Amino acid sequence: MEANASDEYEHIVADVMYIINNIPGPGIDTADFEAEYAVGCSCVAECFNCSCTRGSANYSNARIIDEKLIGPIFECHARCKCRSDCGNRLVQNGPLNCLIVREVANKGLGLFTNKLIKKGQFICEYAGEVISLQEARCRIEANKQGNMMNYVLVVSEHAGDRVIITCIDPKYFGNIGRYANHSCDPNSILIPIRVEGIVPRLCLFASKDIENGKEVTFDYAGGAMVNSVHYLSDTSCLCGSGNCHRYLPHNQI
Template structure:
């Protein structure tokens, strides 16, 4: 935890005073976050921590998944990456650490062998979450996440982490989870076409704060594939960035199925996102 214990406890007690549920176990789990303390508020019902949930800060890999080992090149810059450096040939961030492009391009950050130092402008996601968030219970939607500070367009918000599993295992889990009306699977297909992928991330039982981001048909964030330690396109990481300026107190959302086409995708539960672009239903 980045804050001193008395400050964290004060935030927790303030949030707990607003809540109807016993959130002590939830708070204990979220205290393991690498980043600012996350208050939890539930004034809607008595729901507490999800069953069998473990908070993690980085992906874990099932036994069937190979560990990524594709080598990265490294730079010899000793005071941040300089002009002409291979690491910044396709620059990802401005000098404030904000993402420059909202497109689909992959993001390659400086790796562990680079000599540019921790303050290099090309090291953002690898430093972890810096923004202040709150976990909040919503009617109809369940748990969601709120920004507790203003966020500029291009701000790195969180990495989507969980258990990295094979596509076969993801299909088996997805079938069961969709029958229960929920799934936390994210296919690692951003480097491929025709929805082909070998692996997925499942955050149902192991995940971080990003596991609780709700869906919106008009989201204010999006995911991007990112590489730090390797360049294996099958096993890229998933970073989530703000796609526009976000006000303090605004819910943070992503589109669970950005490529969904009505009539061609499987229709799920009714959507309660409230966006003017709402598709009325969740699609898988």
Template sequence: MADLSGGLEPVPVALWPPGEAPPVFQYSPDSVAGADAEMDPSEVTFPGCPCRSRSCLAPACPCLCRGHNYRGLCLRGAGQGRFARPVFECNALCGCGERCQNRVVQRGLHLRLQVFRTPSKGWGVRTLEFIPRGTFVCEYAGEVLGWAEARRRTRAQSPQDPNYILAVREHLHSGRVLETFVDPTHVGNVGRFLNHSCEPNLFMVPVRVDSMVPRLALFAATDIPAGEELCYDYSGRSHNPPGNSREHEPLEQDNRLRKPCYCGSSTCASFLPWDSSLFATPGSSP
């Protein structure tokens, strides 16, 4: 069976149906720096922990100062409503071993996933095996952009183009807002094929490993049976605390720029969420 990742993932990414393939793009398991990125996602800027054990323990490990992040491959607290705690994994400069329990997202894909042709949504992703609630599924990787380039690319899109550019906004206690724009149009991983759902079975958590540039990690919001399509909420409202959203409220009066939603859920909003701030003129409020 064809491997969409070309051997770049620990587990092959299957394609269906045979003989068909999505438009050509460069597969990358990790995000890369885009045209005007302020930071290179591959650069190691965090200091490592001094732990010398095979696996770090809280509260002795500075990477775990907020408590343990994982239980096996599952995010702790993922089944307890909205998830708000920052997640920092041990990094390349840490003294702990590669099998440290605080290294999950950085290890890459571990589930058997399949990119498949859907009846009405183009390409999608489904799981070929059962996924327990809270399990890390995959990243949403692509080019990390600055606001100006993200705005330029968004404004250049037509309604027929795929809805790819993702805007993540993290609201800090200080009042500061951290923005991350990821575009997997030309460079990306299996996450670029995930469709939106108004009732998703995945949720996204920014996970930091080597630097302040987060890895956009997707976890199972519920137990997911084999064969089910994997989807997340493009707006960021599902399973995220108020204020930590991925989209601004849509401009309901201008549906010409919006794409229809085909998720088929009972709460479907009819249109895909989108970020109206990227259509704002320079100097105006988003």
């Protein structure tokens, strides 16, 4: 199964604008957001030990390598000399073409697959408005006060003694990833991937085989290299898994 060369999905709800990549929102410097890497790799064949892969391949047969789940992961980009079909260009090719959105009992809409997704495959990006931490706080509180669905995802990457925080809200501007629900026993994992600049793309990869007809879920508490949530909220979790924590995770930011 191949990924689309472009994202051809649409929203089934009327008040959301479909975007295929992140866009800058309140509190984000547009110049910083649009800044691209000045140089790329000079590979002429397969990229597996270059400035982009940081010494070893990120993907094998279009699946993420387990050792790279702790990142950081950088893909080749427009300034690289390698070919467009380089194995280090994956998430930029778009989401899988087998995703569908449909109602889930007691949970509203959910993201499903109509084909087998194998462990390690890239599924889709969780794209939306990239906003500042202050704006994220305001939106999360407003959602809580208005008893509205909260889509804001706050991801913290720990790089040595530095913490890099990325806040994304796909409530009004988002892609197919906004429909992926939380599960305390998820079948996908969230990984930050950098392609053209410093702002990461938050990407869902299958953490196990996902059978035809199954819902695609991830843990809002983060993944192998990210830590997006530390606490439980007062919102009931309806994932139905055997190890459900009863309440959705929440980032006290």
